[in-house]
Amino acid sequence: MTVRRDGDSGADVAERHMIPIMNLYSTIVRPLAFRFEPETAHRLAIAAGGCLGWAAGAMRAATSVNDARLAVDIAGLHFRTPIGLAAGFDKSGGAISALAGLGFGSIEIGSISIDRSIGNPKPRLWRLPDDRSIIVHYGLPNDGAVAIAERLSRTRLPVPLGVNLVVTNRGTSAPPPTADQIIGEYAAAARVMAPHADYLMLNLSCPNTVDGRDFFADSGHLDACLGALDELKLKLPVFLKVSPLGGVEAIEHVLAAADARAFVSGFMFNLPPVKPEGMKTPETIWRTLPGAVSGPPASALADFCIRETFRRMDRKRHVLIGAGGVSSAEDAYAKIRNGASLVQLLTALIYEGPGTVRRVTEGLAKLLARDGVKHVADAVGVDAV
Template identity: 40%
Template sequence: MYRLVRPLLFRLDPERAHGAGMLAVRLGSAAPGVVRAMYGGPSARLAQTLWELPFRSPLGLAAGFDKNAEGLGLWPGLGLGFAEVGSVTACASEGNPKPRAFRLNEDRALINRMGLNNEGAEAVARRLRRTDWPAEFVVAVNIAKTHDPGILGDAGVEDFHTSVRHLLPHADLLVLNVSCPNTAEGKTFEDPEALDALLTTVMAERAGQASHVPVLVKLSPPGPDGLDAEAVNESVAVCLGHGVAGFVATNTTSDRDNLTTPASRLDAIGRGGLSGAPLAARADQMIRHLYTTTGGSVPLIGVGGIDSAEAAYRRIRLGASLVETYTGLVYEGPGLVRRIHRGLVKCLDRDGLDSIADAVGLDA
């Protein structure tokens, strides 16, 4: 059905198309039984327990799609195993001026500079408090620093702290987004010293109120000069030292190498983070590196260019226990979830593996 709807959606500006999609999500959330009957559930061979949480599928929704946690009635019905809602920030934000999202159809990619638009930690916490989701569905809450260049250093840590205080009681998992390419000041938290200060505060708050909630950190992809192993390893060591329970890799990239989209169009679009198919190779590389450097000691969530079962399976064999998608859903529609589930089972059969957990890290 998405094949019929897509040409209409693609006539709209991407942000309007996303708004139409979210309207459908809210409608679907009101009738989860209908959605479940349409999309069915994944094979039991795709189920895993990670962080003592039950994931019935390794496939989840990437951050940014459901920034305000409005679709938790629908995402489980599509068959997804989890959703990362947010990024949520301490203060509500309108984000950057529009237009701020662009489709690159030739590259099956998007460029966005949304600028962390969201309703703010208090409002999203209120919605999560009122929302029920199935016990076999996992909700990760992704938080970021409020998009305000005036909030820096200690104030930035305090800003994260406010979000943790509001949202931690309502999260199955907490993800710290320290890699948003659209806010230079937020990204500075990838720096080991800043990360250390941030994690000291976040982990102290967690110890006091919800010490069972695993904290994950979302990282940037390798830059134009390739993967800086030393820098990544340093950040990873700081995180593991603070008890970080896993990594999400990767966020979008600011680089524009090897795109089919003409340079003139890219110039007209201006700055923003690139997502989708052109990100896949870098995200593959990052997951493999993280798996090797952590010795597989913590689960990894792979994200970036997951738009087929093959892409998902490759990322899992490189070390991801779970994968997420955003741009893949824009180009393929909700049927992508079922296609990935079916394709993953075929991959397991081909490789003589019983369950998806057996595939994690085989090619790292």
């Protein structure tokens, strides 16, 4: 039992609750989970979340941070906090109620394709503890849009739900899809998933499939895909998740394509298909492993892309969602100050546990108070202009 002392705020009491929870994760849960192969541990976490949906309300009462300074209103959606869960953790929407119970301001699931995909051959997930990172080569396994839409039809969340869409990974033995097939799959998946989402995220640069890396570097392909989505007359915000490679020229290419489509609400940057520089893990461990590095090593490139996009985009029309190496309030604050209106995390959950969400959210509120910022929106892009 936590005894409330005179002068304690509710946040003070909650913070003292979180300390033993985080200690429990680092001393017992994480060592146990790390005895399992990474994908097995991930699968068990999703299964556990699926079983805990009934407790989501009580969980959220204990984890949510209610601070008016953190509320974000963009693209017609209200976010109680800017801290969201990134796509990739819950690929098929099997544990969203419990995940929302962790105190996130939004949940994004996927990537989801029109047809079911088993993804890349195993192994396809590795831990890099020295960098508090993972290497991801899943290749977009998911249950397919129709099955996931049926699952979502039975669920209502207290926070916005984003659905990340991608073309089906049919494996290296399948014939390469044509441009029309790829674009048609995005449109078909959007049509199925839109009624069950608060926003859509088009994953236009998956680093873990051959077809997903470079297809949209062709301006004609990007224009054609956005045109196909435009014809759907969607009634919800759509964001574009694009490659972080290519520098300013690539950023300007994406902005030019999006400016012609009123339904595009903003942008996000994917992980690069190349290993970042400066990792602590010896190169001999990761040199031959396929996949993208998620976690702190991804931060520098993501921050560069956020900052340069914020400087060039039409800020009356578009917003940025920042991700890549967010494990602390300072990390989240840096992305906001570089231009992100919303911030997502994922890998930190693996190393820090579920208490990370409240810790980062409360810490962000304290940073705003320290700097005399009355509302988080006032901090967006202050280091980019």
